[in-house]
Amino acid sequence: AQTVTQSQPEMSVQEAETVTLSCTYDTSESDYYLFWYKQPPSRQMILVIRQEAYKQQNATENRFSVNFQKAAKSFSLKISDSQLGDAAMYFCAYRSTGTASKLTFGTGTRLQVTL
Amino acid sequence: DVKVTQSSRYLVKRTGEKVFLECVQDMDHENMFWYRQDPGLGLRLIYFSYDVKMKEKGDIPEGYSVSREKKERFSLILESASTNQTSMYLCASSLYPGGLTEAFFGQGTRLTVV
Numbered sequence: 001a002q003t004v005t006q007s008q009p010e011m012s013v014q015e016a017e018t019v020t021l022s023c024t025y026d027t028s029e030s031d032y033y034l035f036w037y038k039q040p041p042s043r044q045m046i047l048v049i050r051q052e053a054y055k056q057q058n059a060t061e062n063r064f065s066v067n068f069q070k071a072a073k074s075f076s077l078k079i080s081d082s083q084l085g086d087a088a089m090y091f092c093a094y095r096s097t098g099t100a101s102k103l104t105f106g107t108g109t110r111l112q113v114t115l
Numbered sequence: 116d117v118k119v120t121q122s123s124r125y126l127v128k129r130t131g132e133k134v135f136l137e138c139v140q141d142m143d144h145e146n147m148f149w150y151r152q153d154p155g156l157g158l159r160l161i162y163f164s165y166d167v168k169m170k171e172k173g174d175i176p177e178g179y180s181v182s183r184e185k186k187e188r189f190s191l192i193l194e195s196a197s198t199n200q201t202s203m204y205l206c207a208s209s210l211y212p213g214g215l216t217e218a219f220f221g222q223g224t225r226l227t228v229v
Contacts, residue, residue: 004157033214050217095214096213098213102163102173105159106157
């Protein structure tokens with residue numbers, strides 16, 4: 001079974017600075033999908049960014065980008081120009097290919113943004 | 116916008132009660148999921164459904180069952196609530212069962228079993 005590891009339970013960043021959240025996963029598959037979800041204090045989970053494993057180019061969504069290292073099985077999230085609204089729990093998730101695949105989540109990283 | 120609505124944000128139940136958590140989505144999604152969220156454990160999949168009346172066990176199905184009689188509604192049932200089922204429960208739906216499909220989540224039900 002696939003596992004997703006987020007080794008940083010908490011992170012802190014100053015407003016306008018850049019922060020990187022780590023995620024590693026364990027799989028024997030060659031193709032799969034990776035996601036970062038954000039859960040603010042409102043509890044509403046929101047998709048931040050997604051990446052397909054066979055695409056080597058790192059995904060980018062405005063201030064959010066990923067560093068996808070397939071050989072290292074690493075999928076880190078970089079948040080540039082951090083804003084107060086970025087404060088949230090961030091979850092990394094893995095999905096294998098196939099029509100009956102499920103999303104497997106990591107344990108989450110709580111990001112604090114300070115002035 | 117896709118909307119996934121969970122019937123309660125907070126719920127307090129007694130040990131041994133039968134508990135129903137309801138989830139409704141308004142975008143005709145085929146797939147619906149129930150997750151449990153606990154501090155330090157992340158989200159763990161309880162059950163999922165790919166179609167009406169279809170269900171599949173997730174990683175932690177023990178003590179739970181589900182019902183999907185209509186496409187838009189997916190219910191999680193705690194047959195006999197226990198204190199170790201005190202948790203945050205998140206419902207999600209997606210249009211397709213796999214790939215890069217985005218999962219849309221409800222706002223969660225924080226269940227306390229006393």
